Every structure is written in structure tokens, then in C-alpha cells.
Amino acid sequence: MRVNIDEIKEGGLERAWDLPRERVDEMVEGDQAGYRAKGPAHVEASLKRAGRRVLLHARGTADVAAPCGRCLVPVPLALPIAFDLTFVPEDEYRGPAERGEDRDEGESAATFEPKQVDEETYAGKEIDLAPVLREQLILTLPPYPVCKDTCKGLCSVCGTNLNERECGCERKVPDPRWAGLEKFKKQ
Numbered sequence: 001m002r003v004n005i006d007e008i009k010e011g012g013l014e015r016a017w018d019l020p021r022e023r024v025d026e027m028v029e030g031d032q033a034g035y036r037a038k039g040p041a042h043v044e045a046s047l048k049r050a051g052r053r054v055l056l057h058a059r060g061t062a063d064v065a066a067p068c069g070r071c072l073v074p075v076p077l078a079l080p081i082a083f084d085l086t087f088v089p090e091d092e093y094r095g096p097a098e099r100g101e102d103r104d105e106g107e108s109a110a111t112f113e114p115k116q117v118d119e120e121t122y123a124g125k126e127i128d129l130a131p132v133l134r135e136q137l138i139l140t141l142p143p144y145p146v147c148k149d150t151c152k153g154l155c156s157v158c159g160t161n162l163n164e165r166e167c168g169c170e171r172k173v174p175d176p177r178w179a180g181l182e183k184f185k186k187q
Contacts, residue, residue, distance in 0.1 A: 001129040012048040027134040038063040054087040070153035075145040
């Protein structure tokens, strides 16, 4: 997913990619929810030049699945990928420390200025869009996928999926603060 800056003419440049399932799996690898690609992801990008800066407008979809956080049933998701970003040449990109500005003790310790949130740097004549796409894809993933809001989960005693049937196990956990009173039961 590399773009040569010289290919971006005055009217802009339109590109589209279909990322194979294996590539999407690499991008979401290590996610704690256990996401896996169900198929290829499709991404369309529009690039325009503004001087040496490159404006990126990207849209797409990725079909992924992860186990439900409550009952472990696979949860399929069609994730929308949508973001706008400005690529700035490395030699033009300078933060406060590089400009010689000192921070006061009371200032925020952020590593970026608010206006630079939607900016990335590039070097040379080529921009690699894969790391940016990976970042945006990970930001889109729900951290705790559930099959439905009313999911009952698994029985903590026998492991039965409570959405499918009731198991009859006693799942009531007594309040440990009252455990000492158990020895004073009526006889």
C-alpha cells in the first residue's frame, strides 16, 4: 500500500486496495479480544497534494470476527474504516522541543500539539499507508465484543451457554461479609 508522491497530480489520485485475509489478520494480531479476519478488507483512498503536504481521505470495510466476551460464540462485525489524515514531510514537521520551546511544569505532558493530531510524517518520495491503516483498524475494533446486549454468558459452575438453555446450577455467590453468620444458623 505504497503511494509515490510524484504520481499525485493536480486533480489528485484515487487508489483502491483489497487486502487479503492474511494481511488483515497480521494487522489485528495481538488484540486481546482475539479478532480474526473473515475475508479481505477493501480500502479506497483519495490523495491530494497541498504543496509538499499530502491530504489523505480513506474509506473502506473490513469483515472480522471475535468470540463473544460473555458466551464465546463468534461475533461477526463489518467494521467501517473512515479517516482523514495529512502527511507532512519530516523536515517540515517540528514539535515544541524541536522549535526550542520549553514546557512549564504545569503544562500537559502531551507528545503532540492538538493541531497535529491528524498528521503523520513521511520521508522521501513514497508514503506507506499500511501502518496508518493498521492503526485506524485497531482504533475501530470494539474492545469487548458481545453477540447481543442481552447475552447471559456462560454458567460459572458448569460452563453451559445460558442463552441456549438453563442448567439449574446454584450460581448465587454469598456475600463474604456475612459468611461468619453461617455458623449461627438455626438448628
